[in-house]
Structure formats: C-alpha cells, structure tokens
Amino acid sequence: MSPSVNWMSDPEEHDYPAAENFLSLLVAPDEAAALARAMRSVSTEFHKAKDLLRASRLTLLDRENPHVRHDLAKIHDGRPLSPVLLVRGDLHSGRVLVIADGYHRVCASYHVDENTPIPCRIVDPARV
Numbered sequence: 539m540s541p542s543v544n545w546m547s548d549p550e551e552h553d554y555p556a557a558e559n560f561l562s563l564l565v566a567p568d569e570a571a572a573l574a575r576a577m578r579s580v581s582t583e584f585h586k587a588k589d590l591l592r593a594s595r596l597t598l599l600d601r602e603n604p605h606v607r608h609d610l611a612k613i614h615d616g617r618p619l620s621p622v623l624l625v626r627g628d629l630h631s632g633r634v635l636v637i638a639d640g641y642h643r644v645c646a647s648y649h650v651d652e653n654t655p656i657p658c659r660i661v662d663p664a665r666v
Contacts (some may be wrong), residue, residue, distance in 0.1 A: 573666055
C-alpha cells in the first residue's frame with residue numbers, strides 16, 4: 539500500500555520569494571512581486587496532480603530527480619509538503635497554468651497517486 543501525501547495548511551514562507559523569483563523570468567519584476575503578494579491572501583483550492591501537470595503542459599519528472607526524490611522521502615516519512623503556488627492559465631489566449639513554486643512536489647505526489655488532491659494557491663494575473 540502506498541503512503542498518503544500529507545500537506546501543510548499554508549505554504550512555507552520561503553515559497554513566496556521562490557515563486558516571485560521564478561515569475562520574474564516570465565513577467566516584469568513588479569508584476570512578479572504583485573503576483574507573489576496576491577498568493578498570500580487567496581483561498582486554498584485543491585486540484586489533482588494529473589490535472590496540474592496537464593494544465594501546465596509540464597512533463598512528469600522522474601522519481602530519480604534529486605528534488606522529486608527528496609519530496610518522495612518526505613512523503614514516505616509522513617512529513618507534510620507545502621502547498622503549491624500557481625498562476626492561472628487562460629484557455630482563450632493559450633496561456634498555460636504556471637507552477638510558480640512546487641513543480642517537484644506535484645511530481646512527487648503524482649508518483650504516489652496521480653489523483654492526489656494538492657492544495658494550491660492560485661492567482662489570476664488579470665485580477666492582480
């Protein structure tokens with residue numbers, strides 16, 4: 539029987555600057571900062587690991603990826619993972635979901651169970 543994935547109720551503090559740093563590669567730094575700030579105040583939603591990968595169009599990282607392996611060890615030890623931070627995609631414009639922080643956690647969760655409900659903080663760039 540595979541272990542279940544435990545989640546923290548809120549993202550870890552260091553996740554927000556990591557998300558902002560990543561987003562600053564995609565948008566202007568001031569917009570990246572605004573998106574990261576907004577992630578602190580939005581409600582948590584739950585989405586399946588398989589759906590997050592599909593919506594982001596990212597490939598599943600292998601179990602042997604060092605970061606995925608680290609998160610899998612946490613899962614097997616029963617330690618909780620931090621929720622993921624996302625920027626909503628837009629079907630009409632073709633913009634995909636952006637996993638601003640937590641890609642490795644999504645992949646580790648998928649390896650345990652692709653239907654794992656993952657807590658997410660999702661911001662919509664049109665509303666920031």
